[in-house]
Amino acid sequence: MRDEARRLADSVADRAAVADEADHVDPVMRKALAASGLVETVVAREFGGRFDQVDSLAVTVVREALAGVSGHLDSLYAMQGIGGYALWAAGDDQLRARWLPRMAKCEAIGALALTEPRAGSDLKSISTTIVRDGGELVVNGHKSFITNAGDADFYCVFGREGDGYSMVLVPADAPGVVVDHPHQIIAPHVLGDVVLDDVRVPADHRIGEPGKAFTIALATLATFRVSVAGAAVGLAQAALDEAVRHTTGREQFGVPLARLGPVPNALALSWVEIEMARSLTYRAAAASARDPLANLHLSSMAKVGATEIAGRVADRCVQVMGRFGLVRGSVIERLYREARPMRVYEGATEVVLDSLAKQLVKPYLRKDA
CATH class of the missing domain: 1.20.140.10 (Butyryl-CoA Dehydrogenase, subunit A, domain 3)
Known part of the structure; x- marks a missing residue:
């Protein structure tokens, strides 16, 4: 697996200087990552992945090889796992079947939306809300410093629901989803803010049980x-x-x-x-x-x-x-x-x-x- 990752990294080494300064997913890096098959290591076998479940050692070995050449490539690989893990672990079967096989081929990109302008390490202070309204969930909030913002096909959004905290899958093209890029860090990164204004998704887009997303x-x-x-x-x-x-x-x-x-x-x-x-x-x-x-x-x-x-x-x-x-x-x-x-x-x-x-x-x- 280390050899696979090194071959991938070496094949795009001449692109690293350009990709690592980009604030959107680099198409050359994405194509190379998809062709390598390594994204399969961050998706479970039942949805087109390589292992029965995500193997931390495998992911670590791959990231070691990729990060030494391109931070952009490393982030793109890792976030396919981080962005889709919650969906695999606790998502609706139809949602998993819809998204995870596409993630294993880099045909879809995921993102995990936790951080907010006033909530970072202290996740319990988040203000994003998730409210059940009949057969729908209504999501309101402002997520900040979200990796893959603007390029993701969906966001796993963490928010308050009643007295607990829930997570819901929000398609990037859902009405009310607005992405902004108000900041950039010293090492350029695919990063942005995601504003959710009365976003409505079907109730089956909740990931896991209500109030138990921690x-x-x-x-x-x-x-x-x-x-x-x-x-x-x-x-x-x-x-x-x-x-x-x-x-x-x-x-x-x-x-x-x-x-x-x-x-x-x-x-x-x-x-x-x-x-x-x-x-x-x-x-x-x-x-x-x-x-x-x-x-x-x-x-x-x-x-x-x-x-x-x-x-x-x-x-x-x-x-x-x-x-x-x-x-x-x-x-x-x-x-x-x-x-x-x-x-x-x-x-x-x-x-x-x-x-x-x-x-x-x-x-x-x-x-x-």
Whole structure:
């Protein structure tokens, strides 16, 4: 599977610089991803996928190979899984049969709409509402920073329903759905806001039971969070490879830069940290493949560890490359920018550490503490 992913990445490497600056899905990348068959790994076998269910280790291995070449390709692949997982896990049979086989072929693109302008890590503060009206569900709200916004064929929208939280599938062409692109991040991304104004969909478009969608959202997180660590490892490795090529091919004071002053230390330390991150990531991904929810703590550790290491490695590699690491449009500059958002999305480092700390100390605290 790693070889498959590397072949795909290599085949579109010359397109990465263009695609990674795009704010809409790049057609060349989409066509190549579809032809590779790798999207089948994020869809269950009964709907045209490769495995009986999504395998966290497989997704992690693929993302490691893709992210080292193109953040755009990596995101497009991963979001086919993240955007459709809730539908597979708890959706109506007819909806699953309609959408999932098309997702396995990249004929349809999905999106998960959780975040809002005033609600990020604190999902319980969302204001989007879902109301039953006869045989329909009426959705009102404003979702923000949604990956694939504007290019998705449907959105799995998380909102309040009564005293609980529900999820509903909203086709992108449903009346009342408006997409805006009010912001762009330092590493360009297919990103936008989705405004839902009295959007009506059939009642069978609800995903799961009314008021109990937090479990679905958590299951999605548990399955895919560790794959972010895989992407971070791939990015860090690509940055180190770029730095090694530069420092071994450039001489200063009569010796290769790779043997001068603090440069060897920086390269070796980066190598050590990448291998540490890779080991933890694979362990966590294998555990997640067996039982995602029971091993969410390992996935969280891997996500924090690998993304923080990717940031440090990318920064060191820019430093050892000197002025050549600062050139706009270079591979290392693009990797440097792409490393930074990884420490924020799918659980910011501080939020994840807080959750891990609570789990760590809970057995030692009094029940009433």
